[in-house]
Amino acid sequence: MTKQPRLALGRAQKRNLFAHVVEDLGTRIIKGDLTPDDPFPIEADLGREFGASRSVIREAVKSLAARGLIESKTRTGIRVMPPTHWNLLDPEVLSWRYGAMPPVQFYGELFEIRLMIEPQAAALAAERAHASDIAEIAEAFAEMTKVSPNSTAAIDADLRFHRAILAAGKNALLHQMGHLIAVGLYISHQTSSDSFTVFLPQHGKVLDAIRARDPQAARRTMEKLLNETREFITGHLKNGRRRAK
């Protein structure tokens, strides 16, 4: 049989086939359309369903397995893993989950974690930051004061600020939490770009505390920043703010 070139019908098939299969199955699993109890389609059937070759399906399966969403074994086939097994901190999984949960709940969970991590991270930064780390935090803050509040540059600068603090904490695991924060900031800005302007000064206070090498102040100011942001955004989310996309 001659090779069937892949035809992109219907909606713009921008990303490649592999990415499409991964995302489609990933979101279905997280939405609960496919559960550990349901029998999962075998590779051949998945291939038919997506109009993809077995190669693509298998690669997608490996990708999802690496994220803890599924498991694939000889003879048994593929099965969905229980939610406790999912790598929720994986950026993809995080974003799929964001699309599948009520925003208020998602945001609530996210901030609960941020509140555990970031105040202490700020304190560590105040203790351990090198001059270059502080310079980076300061630069990020300077950028925040310049950008247009409702541009994506605002999100970038904000993220840069928070990441720089994590980096200054000199703990690789800590730094990794940047993914979580990125999603948190994204939601914040999507929900209300006003928040950026409102909480800009508090960012400055965090910077000052770190600069002053004052761990307690760093912890307190960061905690205040997060608590107030959470309250602000949660209020907006509850007022029937729907998200784009």
Added chain:
Amino acid sequence: MTKQPRLALGRAQKRNLFAHVVEDLGTRIIKGDLTPDDPFPIEADLGREFGASRSVIREAVKSLAARGLIESKTRTGIRVMPPTHWNLLDPEVLSWRYGAMPPVQFYGELFEIRLMIEPQAAALAAERAHASDIAEIAEAFAEMTKVSPNSTAAIDADLRFHRAILAAGKNALLHQMGHLIAVGLYISHQTSSDSFTVFLPQHGKVLDAIRARDPQAARRTMEKLLNETREFITGHLKNGRRRAK
């Protein structure tokens, strides 16, 4: 050409070829043998190196890419991502990293995070735990009192205890941190199984606090447990304790 059956020469090739390639490349990347600057071998060369077909190599590449270790693009080929991009919370990555770092440093990082997470998790558990959650924590503790301190059952019971507390916090992201804790406990027990017996009573105090619905006490007792464990184990690690394997 007729198909070459795969021959397992040399050391026992227990896991399948795919898993072997993933682990080999993964550890090499994390050890720094392959950096973002080095040119990464192309699929064909990897296939030759491992004596594997392109399919297996590609599946391994997708698996590593899902963990944020590498990126693969048409024409550019494969490249190692900078460490900040790695999904360090992924259980595999975590364990590879454990094998590639000085134990004291690894343990230090790990406990810094545990200290951010678990005391607050215990406090949340004291507030939110359902009766069944408390029963599970209690049962785990009961099991801890029964098992032989230097058995793997001890690790299991210990992990069960800590996981149950996370679960009682009613935050999926929190629960996810169980992976981190698992590795932490594993190291603790490997380093000194005495720690299990020494800190058993303090576990009981945490349980009591949660049972009493006293968030502050839960936080304090958990914090004490972690701090003392860290001190105890770090001391042993510095005394030239080498790990197995």
Added chain:
DNA sequence: CATTACCCAATTATCATATAATTAGACATG
């Protein structure tokens, strides 16, 4: 009846090969 040993069919694992799609970099052109 219970337990063990064996076999079979289902499913993934691996291999081999061919073609399609993408794109970095070279090169030409203005």
Added chain:
DNA sequence: CATGTCTAATTATATGATAATTGGGTAATG
């Protein structure tokens, strides 16, 4: 210098085999 065009390198996808694994059925055994 900027911009467009071409080409070769590399991954992306497809196809069709064969190998390896194993859950569950079935027979043999005690």
